[in-house]
Amino acid sequence: MDLGLLYSAGKDSSLAALLLDSFYDVTLVTATFGITDDWTHAERAAESTGFPFEHLELDQPVAEEAVDRLVEDGFPRNAIQRVHLHALEELAEDEFSAIADGTRRDDRVPSVSRAQAQSLEDRHGVDYVAPLSGFGRSAVDRLVEAHLDVESGPSESISRADYEAELRTLLVEREGRDAVAEVFPDHEQTYVTGFR
Template sequence: MELGLLYSGGKDSTLAALLLDDFYDVTLVTAHFGVTDDWKHARDTAEATGFDFETVELDRDTAISAVERMVEDGYPRNGIQQVHLYALETVAGMRFDAVADGTRRDDRVPTVSRAQAQSLEDRYDIDYIVPLSGFGRGAVDRLVTANLDVESGPSDEIRKADYEAELRAILTDEHGTDAVDDVFPAHEQTYVTGFLTRG
């Protein structure tokens, strides 16, 4: 069965791909808005890990709407959630039998409720798979340490192909650099450069 995995090039989505690889024909799908070329980082990771890779360009109006929501809220959660659900729907509308993402059990954002998952499956006649839903951060970190070569650093330095980089760029264009600091808390990002033990 063909599965499209929403992919950023980070540790969670790469670990999700590993867990799904024995059961599905996994294609890593990076959704972007065409604002930056950060999607190329995900492509490079896909090449390094041997997975098929595609991109899908999302409607920029969704990004603009998400940024305005973040400015209004003063934090990124609802805007990122909005973009994630839109990206899942976009990938679900492609040719895949199943879609997946790298969300973990203890993620605060993005999340997909049971009702949202069921709606996605019913409307697109696909399966929605969340391979890390039973894994907490500690378990994910131990598996990543044992299997993946990872670079990490502050979110404004590590460039992977998640929504945040493009949303930051739009936020800067629309509201200035101070708005980015006001909306996004400092946190660490990861970028996978390959496998440690996989042949």
């Protein structure tokens, strides 16, 4: 059965690919708005892991709406959540029998509620799978340590292909560079360079 996995080249989505590989024909899919070419980082990571890769274009108005939300809220949670749900909707319209993401049990954002998952499945005739939904951060970190080669560091210094990178770019264009520091908290980013 073909499964499209939303892929950022980070540890969570890469670990999800490993977990799903025994049950599905996994394709790593990076969804972007075409604002940057950061999706190529995910393409390189996919090549290093041996999984097929696709690039999915999202609707530009959703990016604009997300940046409006960033400015209005002063934090990224609602904007990232909106983009993630849009990406799942677009992925569900693709040719896959199942779709998945790397959301974990303790993620605040993005997250997919039971009702949202059922709605996706019912409306698009796909299965939604969240293989890390029962794993906490420490369990994920132990599995990553055992199975993935990972670079990590501050968001600004690590190659990545997540929604945040493009939203940051749009935010800088609209509000200036200082707005990024005001809206996005400092956090560690990961980039997978291969499997062990």
